[in-house]
Amino acid sequence: MSSILGFENVGKVFPxxxxxxxxxxxxxxxxxxxxxxxxxxxxxxxxxxxxxxxQPDSGRILIDGMAAHFRNAAASINAxxxxxxxxxxxxxxxxxxxxxxxxxxxxxRGFFSKARATSIARQRLxxxxxxLDPAARLRKLSIAQRQMVEICKALMRDARIIALDEPTSSxxxxxxxxxxxxxxxxxxxxxxxxYISHRMDEIYELCDTCTIFRDGRKILSHPKLKDVPRAKLVxxxxxxxxxxIYNYEPRALGEVRLSVDRMTGAPLTESASFNVxxxxxxxxxxxxxxxxxxxxxxxxxxxxxTRGTVTLDGEAVQIGSAxxxxxHGMVLCPEDRKEEGIVSMAxxxxxxxxxxxxxxxxxxxxxxxxxxxxxxxxFINLLKIKTPSRRQKVRFLSGGNQQKVILARWLAEPxxxxxxxxxxxxxxxxxxxxxxxxxxxQLARRGCAIVVISSELPEVLGVSDRVIVMREGRIAGELDRxxxxxxxxxxxxxxxxxxxxxxxx
Amino acid sequence: xxxKKLAPAGAARRAEAxxxxxxxxxxxxxxxxxxxLVLIFVVMFLTMSFSVDHFFxxxxxxxxALSISQIxxxxxxxxxxxxxxxxxxxxxxxxxxxxxxxAMVLNATGSVMLAVTVAVTAGCVIGFVNGAVxxxxxxxxxxxxxxxxxxxxxxxFIVSHGQAVxxxxxxxxxxxxxxxxxxxxxxxxxxICFVIFGVMLNSTIYGRNTLAxxxxxxxxxxxxxxVDLTRVIxxxxxxxxxxxxxxxxxxxITSGQPNAAExxxxxxxxxxxxxxxxxxxxxxxxxxxxxxxLIMGTVENVMNLLNIDAFYQYLVRGAILLAAVLLDQFKNxxxxx
Numbered sequence: 001m002s003s004i005l006g007f008e009n010v011g012k013v014f015p016x017x018x019x020x021x022x023x024x025x026x027x028x029x030x031x032x033x034x035x036x037x038x039x040x041x042x043x044x045x046x047x048x049x050x051x052x053x054x055q056p057d058s059g060r061i062l063i064d065g066m067a068a069h070f071r072n073a074a075a076s077i078n079a080x081x082x083x084x085x086x087x088x089x090x091x092x093x094x095x096x097x098x099x100x101x102x103x104x105x106x107x108x109r110g111f112f113s114k115a116r117a118t119s120i121a122r123q124r125l126x127x128x129x130x131x132l133d134p135a136a137r138l139r140k141l142s143i144a145q146r147q148m149v150e151i152c153k154a155l156m157r158d159a160r161i162i163a164l165d166e167p168t169s170s171x172x173x174x175x176x177x178x179x180x181x182x183x184x185x186x187x188x189x190x191x192x193x194x195y196i197s198h199r200m201d202e203i204y205e206l207c208d209t210c211t212i213f214r215d216g217r218k219i220l221s222h223p224k225l226k227d228v229p230r231a232k233l234v235x236x237x238x239x240x241x242x243x244x245i246y247n248y249e250p251r252a253l254g255e256v257r258l259s260v261d262r263m264t265g266a267p268l269t270e271s272a273s274f275n276v277x278x279x280x281x282x283x284x285x286x287x288x289x290x291x292x293x294x295x296x297x298x299x300x301x302x303x304x305x306t307r308g309t310v311t312l313d314g315e316a317v318q319i320g321s322a323x324x325x326x327x328h329g330m331v332l333c334p335e336d337r338k339e340e341g342i343v344s345m346a347x348x349x350x351x352x353x354x355x356x357x358x359x360x361x362x363x364x365x366x367x368x369x370x371x372x373x374x375x376x377x378x379f380i381n382l383l384k385i386k387t388p389s390r391r392q393k394v395r396f397l398s399g400g401n402q403q404k405v406i407l408a409r410w411l412a413e414p415x416x417x418x419x420x421x422x423x424x425x426x427x428x429x430x431x432x433x434x435x436x437x438x439x440x441x442q443l444a445r446r447g448c449a450i451v452v453i454s455s456e457l458p459e460v461l462g463v464s465d466r467v468i469v470m471r472e473g474r475i476a477g478e479l480d481r482x483x484x485x486x487x488x489x490x491x492x493x494x495x496x497x498x499x500x501x502x503x504x505x
Numbered sequence: 506x507x508x509k510k511l512a513p514a515g516a517a518r519r520a521e522a523x524x525x526x527x528x529x530x531x532x533x534x535x536x537x538x539x540x541x542l543v544l545i546f547v548v549m550f551l552t553m554s555f556s557v558d559h560f561f562x563x564x565x566x567x568x569x570a571l572s573i574s575q576i577x578x579x580x581x582x583x584x585x586x587x588x589x590x591x592x593x594x595x596x597x598x599x600x601x602x603x604x605x606x607x608a609m610v611l612n613a614t615g616s617v618m619l620a621v622t623v624a625v626t627a628g629c630v631i632g633f634v635n636g637a638v639x640x641x642x643x644x645x646x647x648x649x650x651x652x653x654x655x656x657x658x659x660x661x662f663i664v665s666h667g668q669a670v671x672x673x674x675x676x677x678x679x680x681x682x683x684x685x686x687x688x689x690x691x692x693x694x695x696x697i698c699f700v701i702f703g704v705m706l707n708s709t710i711y712g713r714n715t716l717a718x719x720x721x722x723x724x725x726x727x728x729x730x731x732v733d734l735t736r737v738i739x740x741x742x743x744x745x746x747x748x749x750x751x752x753x754x755x756x757x758i759t760s761g762q763p764n765a766a767e768x769x770x771x772x773x774x775x776x777x778x779x780x781x782x783x784x785x786x787x788x789x790x791x792x793x794x795x796x797x798x799l800i801m802g803t804v805e806n807v808m809n810l811l812n813i814d815a816f817y818q819y820l821v822r823g824a825i826l827l828a829a830v831l832l833d834q835f836k837n838x839x840x841x842x
Contacts, residue, residue: 009520013527058523326729343720
């Protein structure tokens with residue numbers, strides 16, 4: 001019996017880069033096939049070809065053994081394929097129900113039946129165990145909730161082949177559990193599933209088989225993932241050995257660099273105060289929606305605060321905007337790199353130099369092209385950004401490499417005092433994470449005060465000198481590295497009354 | 506499985522060949538699309554030179570240059586405006602108003618210097634109001650400049666009592682026909698604008714910031730760019746340059762006409778779009794704008810030489826704009842976000 005899904009020598013070329021070449025593997029009914037590999041290794045591209053968004057430049061896709069040509073997304077959907085992308089594709093001003101039924105809105109004689117849509121949506125959401133109001137407008141929902149809608153939308157099409165690209169990157173523990181159950185259910189229903197994730201725990205928990213990608217090529221497939229030790233998988237992905245991803249080393253701490261006193265503003269429920277010393281890395285953990293990003297935006301001046309003072313190196317500062325913050329040596333790497341981070345149609349060099357160029361400008365106005373090129377090349381090498389050249393448009397880079405570009409932008413600033421990183425390794429592979437942590441340590445050794453917001457518990461515990469836990473809009477607790485354990489941190493992060501969840505992120 | 510029928514090695518080799526071919530084709534496409542605009546213009550120019558009488562003569566070339574000088578000047582600043590993801594529909598009205606104000610001040614005081622200064626200041630004020638309302642009050646640029654377009658046009662009529670304001674000052678009238686090396690002042694001003702704004706776009710922080718803002722305003726703000734101030738400056742400069750264009754026009758037609766330059770804004774925007782400036786912001790080149798202006802000007806020039814009915818010229822302009830946008834789409838196919 002033939003596999004439901006097969007890839008045969010699939011290849012794809014973009015201007016200046018071979019995203020995929022000669023990729024071949026199969027997925028059977030009831031199989032959950034994991035795809036792992038570094039950023040830019042080609043996994044998302046493969047899924048876009050499967051979903052009909054891109055056409056393969058070589059090779060073909062086989063469905064039930066027959067070659068399939070998906071000219072567009074509709075063709076792929078009609079063939080029973082559902083691809084859930086990393087980048088959410090929804091209509092912000094329509095309701096959950098309308099988004100779920102996009103393209104198949106119920107109604108008669110051309111009139112849309114809102115009541116029918118809402119009830120269909122509610123029914124399906126309940127059967128999937130998802131707690132969302134079908135009438136809510138997507139614009140009002142959090143990123144995590146939007147992602148749930150995306151996932152449900154694909155599942156509602158009763159597809160036989162389902163591919164998920166980093167589905168849990170924005171999900172909370174409980175939502176991730178819901179997703180896992182959905183995946184197991186689909187497996188029992190004999191669908192074919194492809195699962196892309198950087199989180200080893202998830203891959204091992206859900207997948208039967210696994211294919212490793214590197215540089216657009218398939219390295220190998222493991223028919224029985226259970227038998228493969230993690231370290232082996234990591235080294236295959238990265239091409240070298242990585243023993244300890246976090247590589248933490250204690251370092252000497254200096255005076256208090258950043259001091260936040262009684263910061264108040266929407267949506268914090270209580271005023272927040274904390275300190276960070278020079279050379280210290282403070283990790284902010286909390287469930288999605290706990291208010292960590294919002295607190296940082298209040299400090300950074302991109303959100304209006306009602307009260308609170310920020311003190312840098314003992315000097316109280318008025319930070320009304322990002323511009324002012326940067327001039328004081330405080331920088332923020334935003335959570336949503338696509339919306340708030342990169343200028344996608346500009347080059348890697350432009351994105352890196354966008355802020356620091358003011359230091360090298362001649363007569364305060366004219367660009368120093370040579371310096372900018374040097375700066376760009378320096379960071380491309382330092383952070384190992386995968387790009388054919390510094391002139392490559394950033395939108396052609398993978399998510400992880402885009403994140404590195406944003407980091408480079410801030411590393412290029414001289415006189416950095418405070419660095420705030422909001423989910424800096426989201427959607428980034430193991431090898432790149434390791435590199436980014438090293439950069440963070442370098443910054444700390446230079447004397448910067450560093451704040452890392454992360455929803456990945458092992459990461460927070462692995463990298464921080466101190467952990468601050470937020471819950472429901474306020475700081476719930478502060479722990480030293482030695483005192484911080486999964487149990488303690490989780491118990492602080494979860495609202496009282498909920499059973500402690502033992503799953504590592 | 507059907508696939509196993511082919512020797513796996515053979516299939517893999519064929520796949521590799523497919524990929525190589527695709528790479529080469531993409532590289533070709535990149536090269537061609539980079540120079541496509543210039544190519545189109547050169548082809549057009551050569552064709553016209555050989556097929557249309559009097560086209561390729563010094564007189565006609567100078568006339569052509571003069572006819573596009575007004576649109577060329579304003580296209581430079583409109584390029585910045587569109588690049589920052591903004592829009593300006595008020596430039597036509599500003600030209601008329603500046604011309605009227607200049608003529609009136611000139612008649613009242615006899616001083617060319619004062620008249621020009623007042624007119625340019627008026628342009629700056631209009632630009633500043635546009636920029637401030639858009640950046641600080643956060644009103645949609647299309648709506649804002651639509652409103653100022655009407656308001657300024659109305660002011661022009663009010664101030665001039667609805668009639669052309671004739672100018673008798675010899676000094677002023679010669680301004681429009683001053684020439685250096687046989688090239689008249691308006692053409693020089695336009696050329697200087699191309700150079701200055703080109704350099705600003707490519708080599709200054711202001712220019713790069715403009716493109717960044719158009720590409721992603723939120724990311725630019727978080728990266729420390731003063732988005733609001735930059736946008737205000739863009740509109741202010743546009744107001745000033747547009748006023749200069751209005752003054753030059755008044756000098757050439759020896760009067761300030763309150764109904765001058767109606768529909769001008771759409772011509773300027775068309776020229777920019779023809780020149781590859783994206784209406785979504787973030788993408789613009791000075792060479793593209795120059796070519797866009799040249800193409801539009803040449804087409805009009807040729808239509809006049811061929812005595813084509815003025816009404817048909819509307820059709821042709823619209824068709825060219827559509828063709829330009831289609832070409833732009835084609836060039837970016839598969840590469841859009």
